[in-house]
Amino acid sequence: MDNFLHITATWLHILGIALFVGPQFFLAFAWIPASRRIKDLQTRVDAMRTITRRFGVIGGIGLALLLVSGTYQISTWRDYYGVPAEDDFTGIRYGLIFVIKMSALIVMVALVAYHTFVLGPKQLNMLEEQAKGGDVLDDEIRGARVQSMIVSIVALIITLAIMGMGVSMGATDRFSLAPV
Numbered sequence: 001m002d003n004f005l006h007i008t009a010t011w012l013h014i015l016g017i018a019l020f021v022g023p024q025f026f027l028a029f030a031w032i033p034a035s036r037r038i039k040d041l042q043t044r045v046d047a048m049r050t051i052t053r054r055f056g057v058i059g060g061i062g063l064a065l066l067l068v069s070g071t072y073q074i075s076t077w078r079d080y081y082g083v084p085a086e087d088d089f090t091g092i093r094y095g096l097i098f099v100i101k102m103s104a105l106i107v108m109v110a111l112v113a114y115h116t117f118v119l120g121p122k123q124l125n126m127l128e129e130q131a132k133g134g135d136v137l138d139d140e141i142r143g144a145r146v147q148s149m150i151v152s153i154v155a156l157i158i159t160l161a162i163m164g165m166g167v168s169m170g171a172t173d174r175f176s177l178a179p180v
């Protein structure tokens with residue numbers, strides 16, 4: 001039963017990664033360049049709102065799956081791998097990498113939230129204002145776009161690093177002593 005639950009949690013973890021990371025690549029490298037070809041600004045803004053809202057839901061489900069399955073894995077790892085309680089958590093590589101992974105996760109979630117709830121809507125509102133003939137300069141829109149691109153690329157790089165750390169937690173030397 002423990003094995004079944006561990007496999008299920010790992011499967012959910014990987015599904016979570018696919019749902020959270022996949023759309024980020026799609027948005028950055030497929031949708032954003034393609035959307036610039038939509039000449040009518042209001043149509044572009046409407047399509048952007050729909051796509052980014054759906055991305056928010058899909059990515060949010062992915063992140064929730066990661067949190068639930070990861071919490072299960074970390075709360076059962078000692079029993080599952082038969083690691084004695086005397087082994088200090090951060091004294092072994094598995095624990096040390098986990099702590100670094102969780103610290104990186106906090107930074108990444110903060111950046112994604114800032115992008116989703118502040119920078120993204122700000123950019124869309126500016127574009128919408130311009131579409132309605134409002135007094136918004138192209139330079140202002142460009143500035144907001146650059147800011148939003150930098151934050152989302154940094155968040156994506158941290159996410160890829162977190163994936164690397166997760167995989168390292170499964171490496172054969174995971175229960176060796178951590179470097180001091």
Ligand code: HEM
Nearest residue numbers: 010017066067070071073074077159162163166167169170
């Ligand atoms: C609260 C959040 C998270 C927790 C508690 C958590 C916990 C864990 C644990 C304990 C493992 C090791 C499982 C084992 O013993 O083999 C693991 C593996 C992994 N994690 Fe996470 N994780 C979290 C979030 C994430 C995120 C956000 C990502 C990347 C987007 C990620 C990517 C991975 C990967 C790629 C693996 C290796 C999967 C495998 O092939 O076994 N994790 N995670």
